[in-house]
Amino acid sequence: MTDPVISIEGIAKRYGAKGHPASGGASTTIFENLWLKVNRGEFVCVIGHSGCGKTTILNILAGLDRPSEGVVLVEGRELAGPGLDRAVIFQGHALLPWRTVLGNVAYAVSSRWRRAPKAEVEERARRAIAAVGLAGAEHKRPAELSGGMKQRVGIARALAIEPKMLLMDEPFSALDALTRGTLQEEARRICRDTGQTVYMITHDVDEAIYLADRIVLMTNGPGARIAEIVINPLAADRSRSGLHHDPAYYSLRNHLMDFLVARSSAFREAPPDGYDPRHPPIVTLHHSQSGALRAMT
Numbered sequence: 001m002t003d004p005v006i007s008i009e010g011i012a013k014r015y016g017a018k019g020h021p022a023s024g025g026a027s028t029t030i031f032e033n034l035w036l037k038v039n040r041g042e043f044v045c046v047i048g049h050s051g052c053g054k055t056t057i058l059n060i061l062a063g064l065d066r067p068s069e070g071v072v073l074v075e076g077r078e079l080a081g082p083g084l085d086r087a088v089i090f091q092g093h094a095l096l097p098w099r100t101v102l103g104n105v106a107y108a109v110s111s112r113w114r115r116a117p118k119a120e121v122e123e124r125a126r127r128a129i130a131a132v133g134l135a136g137a138e139h140k141r142p143a144e145l146s147g148g149m150k151q152r153v154g155i156a157r158a159l160a161i162e163p164k165m166l167l168m169d170e171p172f173s174a175l176d177a178l179t180r181g182t183l184q185e186e187a188r189r190i191c192r193d194t195g196q197t198v199y200m201i202t203h204d205v206d207e208a209i210y211l212a213d214r215i216v217l218m219t220n221g222p223g224a225r226i227a228e229i230v231i232n233p234l235a236a237d238r239s240r241s242g243l244h245h246d247p248a249y250y251s252l253r254n255h256l257m258d259f260l261v262a263r264s265s266a267f268r269e270a271p272p273d274g275y276d277p278r279h280p281p282i283v284t285l286h287h288s289q290s291g292a293l294r295a296m297t
């Protein structure tokens with residue numbers, strides 16, 4: 001049974017409206033006619049080349065930008081702007097430098113539950129801080145934290161408000177490989193434990209393979225589309241360190257790399273026969289007779 005938290009319905013983004021003097025009469029379509037549902041408790045990763053509009057879509061979902069066409073529904077209601085039902089984690093952490101770790105997270109908690117007593121706010125904040133492994137660092141200020149710790153605070157702050165939807169824009173890309181791996185594991189564990197719904201942009205194919213239930217592949221812009229949605233065939237209890245022992249990992253990785261290297265640009269000249277933007281192809285990887293996994297739509 002599907003239960004969409006977010007329903008993207010035919011959205012497009014255009015800049016420089018036709019006839020607008022600043023645009024010289026030209027209009028650029030960044031993406032168009034995108035349709036996607038994100039179901040409750042699902043982890044969706046979006047992959048596509050730079051400029052196809054991934055951040056613009058995330059900003060639209062956050063209510064920070066508006067589509068030129070189409071609508072976005074949150075639990076069936078048209079999205080009208082930013083709201084505490086959607087938390088955003090960016091690559092930069094945007095912590096308040098004068099507040100401690102506890103102060104930063106508590107600030108978000110008290111915006112969400114304005115009448116909550118101080119003790120409850122602190123309790124919720126401490127729980128979120130502990131969940132990201134920062135217990136003991138509550139009284140440190142951002143300047144005293146490493147990049148990985150700051151990003152943990154960003155995650156704690158987002159999770160503490162118990163959002164319906166977590167929106168992440170390359171949250172781990174600025175971190176060193178070791179910290180990135182640890183935080184990916186923690187993010188996956190926390191999201192699974194709490195049934196968090198996530199929409200995440202990444203350029204890292206392995207990150208998408210480890211984290212996502214479904215991987216949305218976008219074609220190159222301008223005029224980007226959702227080319228296909230790939231179902232992750234790996235076991236739900238996969239471990240990051242064991243991925244490369246699973247033959248399905250290589251099939252999935254090859255499929256995603258083939259898309260990024262060739263199909264993402266070829267799509268514009270020749271969309272596949274019968275392509276319907278409202279129902280982009282769903283790709284599953286099946287065992288062929290030889291035992292190898294093959295992509296099937």
Ligand SMILES: Nc1ncnc2c1ncn2[C@@H]1O[C@H](COP(=O)(O)OP(=O)(O)OP(=O)(O)O)[C@@H](O)[C@H]1O
Binds near residue numbers: 015048049051055056
């Ligand atoms: N205010 C604006 N006016 C005109 N064009 C814009 C504006 N904002 C964004 N764009 C264009 O929209 C396109 C999509 O930008 P966006 O940041 O959403 O892409 P992206 O897929 O997230 O890229 P990246 O992977 O590099 O972050 C880019 O070509 C960008 O130049």
